[in-house]
Amino acid sequence: MPELPEVETTRRKIEPLLRGRVIERIEHDAPHKYRNTEAAHGKRIKALTRRGKYMLLHLAAADAADDVPHELELIVHLGMTGGFRLEQGKHTRVTLHTEGGVLHFDDSRRFGKWAVVAPGEYAGMPTLAAMGPEPLDDAFTETEFVKAAAHCGAVKVWLLSQKPVSGVGNIYADESLWMAKIHPAQTRLKPAEAKRLYQAIREVMRNAVDAGGSSLGNGVGNYRQHDGLSGLFQHQHHAYGRDGQPCERCGTDIRKIVLGQRGTHFCPKCQKLRQ
Template sequence: MPELPEVETTRRKIEPLLRGRTILHVEHDAPHKYRDTHLAVGRRVTGLSRRGKYLMLNLAPHDGDGPHDLEFIVHLGMTGGFRLEGGRHTRVTIRTDGGDLFFDDPRRFGKMAVVRPGEYAGMPTLAAMGPEPLSEDFREEEFAALAAQAGAVKPWLLSQKPVSGVGNIYADESLWQAGLHPAQSHLTRDEAARLYAAVRDVMGRAVEAGGSSLGSGAGNYRQHDGLSGLFQHSHAVYGRGGEPCPRCGTTIEKSVLAQRGTHHCPQCQPLRRPEGRAKGGRA
């Protein structure tokens, strides 16, 4: 499922294809999933931005130099991505005066909407999203204060409220790097500091690697030109259940937490007892 690194890579790659172009038509057959896309017709794309896992095309009138008075919001869902050519899984075609761009989505979980900036009433996750992990708005002290009151840390990260863009892959990787059990709750100040640093490091490295591409099926994340991400080669625990931990050699365990497949090392990521003592040591 595309997370922040994959969406940011998508933004960087397709912005040169869309910036300065005028949208001539948006073709699809699912108005309940791709809402008000007709409002984008005749408007110029002045740039692309991103918020968490959401991609945003900033739109202005074709002949105007004023503010970006509309946003064309795209959520890639589990298997969505842009392509240079249409295919059997193409759900949306964006026609511009510079050429066409195709949105493929084998499992059909992707969504789009054209709205005025900030009008996210129909997108509660976007409206309540936390700070960007690589921005100055993501502050350790504020993160630690929230973490001290939180329940199980992995579902808390996945909620998008403490920090945006962290999904299943990068939650597992960040928690392993920080030496924290995915079910650990009420983080100490030191634990929160380790996790804060791990999130920033993991997300930064994943963005630079172009995200993670897993498997070879039709729903596997690819960049618009067919290239794969490379960060999967740096995964320490995600997708490696039953393999040795790269830090201590202990077998990585796969479990289900809050209905999400979860990977962790039982030696490097012990579950701390309520009284504050940890079982085992941190490698």
Template sequence: MPELPEVETTRRKIEPYLKGRQLIRLEHDAPHRYRQTHLAHGRTVSGLGRRGKYLLIHLDDAGEAPLELIVHLGMTGGFRFDATPHTRVTLHTDQGQLYFQDARRFGKMAVVTPGEYASMPTLARMGPEPLSEAFLELDFVQAAARAGAVKPWLLSQQPVAGVGNIYADESLWRARIHPAQTRLTPDEALRLYQAIRTTMAEAVEAGGSTLSDGTYQQPDGISGLFQVHHNVYDRAGQPCPRCGTPIQKTVLAQRGTHFCPHCQVLRG
């Protein structure tokens, strides 16, 4: 599933293409999945934002209240500059088309009033962005001291936005913390805080991770490059880059989880 680095890379690639353009219409055949998109017709894109794994396409119109087109890429969703066999939504603009493809059809869109996210509880309760000044070290350390198993806690999106399966595993490896560890000590929480910021910054710079299934590609068809820097994710049985111990894979909160049993020991 695309996580913050993949969504941020997508935002950066499509913003120059969409900003300032008028959306003539959004063409699709699934109104239950792409909700109220007719409200975007005739609106001008004033900019693109992002919260965690969500794209926020800002829509303005002279004399009308602003709207947002919220996009969640799901597991296999992404924008392309050319149509594909899996195109689900075509964004017709006054200067061309942009295509949303989604092989497994888990992606969603909705046009809402800015900030009105009651129908999207994950977005409504989302924590701070990991690379922003709002992601405060002290707040994270205090919250981690009360948390349950740390990986599911991160995946909830409440302590920090945009961390999914890949970047939780990678950050926990860097911080030397077992994914099932509960109630982090201040030292553990500080290491994890720093690991999240470092991992996310490097992954964004690399354009995200394109895995062996190839489902994530940048809008222009270019693959991300961060997968070549994965230390544990999708490397079960391979040696830990730090100590040489074979990486293990387990299931935690119904998610495949990769860790080094030597570097990431479960306390207690």
């Protein structure tokens, strides 16, 4: 957390507050976590995009014409508990001052990271550099996914690597595998299994984005949007976080195991491990 749906919702919500604005300064006290941010001072935010779980602010000179390519990218990774807020709080780590106002970055567990780099220079971010296609883009094709899935290891671990498809984390891997009726530890998917999973990933991600992502629990690190609103997709979860509750498809209790050091939820009847 947050995964693609939460990051995409965040991007859409803060874009009107930032696009076209000039960054006056970025304040923080952790230069090892928020790297080279002074390079963004005086730059105009031309656009906000997203790649997997990363948000990218495209920066250019304040007086640059609209058709001039951006010269820097401010990359934001929300980590486990990061998010933007209109008001400063006890867990505010970064404050972004623009000519249009102030936006605060809160992160109770301190796993979020910022970095200003030249466009596409992601050597210090190997996950971003080697990330697979976006699940809702045309570049994510069933043919290539089926071919790659035939040689995968444990399928959930494979999905979490971000290489076959970007932005799928713990929540949405569990939900997609439940929908596709595939055990999370299954290896070497058959074509029919891979096709089901491909369609499930696209459907789950589309629905989660439409719902504004998932907000879990009531703690301070609970994902919510900058205006305080929570996501709603948690009300559509079929597997994640439902251990001990009946499967909504067959009635068998959902189980939780640890796979790839991540809590993993599945139905032992609907999602049998094929030998």
